[in-house]
Structure formats: structure tokens, C-alpha cells
Amino acid sequence: xxxxxxxxxxxxxxxxxxxxxxxxxxxxxxxxxxxxxxxxxxxxxxxxxxxxxxxxxxxxxxxxxxxxxxxxxxxxxxxxxxxxxxxxxxxxxxxxxxxxxxxxxxxxxx
Numbered sequence: 001x002x003x004x005x006x007x008x009x010x011x012x013x014x015x016x017x018x019x020x021x022x023x024x025x026x027x028x029x030x031x032x033x034x035x036x037x038x039x040x041x042x043x044x045x046x047x048x049x050x051x052x053x054x055x056x057x058x059x060x061x062x063x064x065x066x067x068x069x070x071x072x073x074x075x076x077x078x079x080x081x082x083x084x085x086x087x088x089x090x091x092x093x094x095x096x097x098x099x100x101x102x103x104x105x106x107x108x109x110x
Contacts, residue, residue: 003100
């Protein structure tokens with residue numbers, strides 16, 4: 001099963017998106033947007049930037065975990081991963097975004 005983006009409203013009423021792998025696991029999540037169009041533009045940006053390894057910022061969390069941000073060409077963060085226990089698991093998450101994002105369908109849950 002292929003990956004998909006979901007657009008949804010958070011508790012504050014903002015629009016957000018998440019990218020889920022084929023197994024249903026969330027592999028990337030967005031910030032909140034005031035308008036649905038912002039979330040839709042964010043998805044388009046993820047699709048176009050995901051294949052480019054230079055767009056991934058690999059980080060270590062304060063608690064010693066590993067995570068990544070996907071950034072647009074202007075340096076703005078367009079998606080953030082969960083925290084992984086190892087750098088290898090984080091890198092597998094990046095590979096999953098690269099594989100799933102470009103052709104993922106969009107499901108509107110709003």
C-alpha cells in the first residue's frame with residue numbers, strides 16, 4: 001500500500017498535514033496553518049523537496065534521540081519527524097519519506 005498525506009484540523013482549529021507510510025505509520029508532520037491552502041501548499045512542497053537529500057536536517061534531541069526536519073529550498077521547515085532511538089532508524093524514516101511523498105495521494109479529513 002502506498003503512502004498518503006492526511007489534512008486535518010488540530011485541537012486549536014488549525015490545518016495540519018501528516019505523511020503516513022503504507023503501513024499507516026506517521027513519518028512526517030507539519031506545523032499548523034490558519035488556512036487549508038497553507039497545508040495544501042506544504043504538501044506540494046514536501047512532494048517536490050522529499051527526493052533531495054540536501055533538504056533533510058538530521059538532528060539529535062535533548063534526550064539523546066534522533067529526528068529530522070525536511071526543509072524547503074528557502075530553509076523553512078515544512079515537516080518534522082518523530083523521535084527515533086537510533087540514527088539508523090532516523091535514516092530509515094528519511095528513506096521512507098523519499099519513497100512515499102512524491103506520489104502520495106492526499107486525503108482531506110477536515
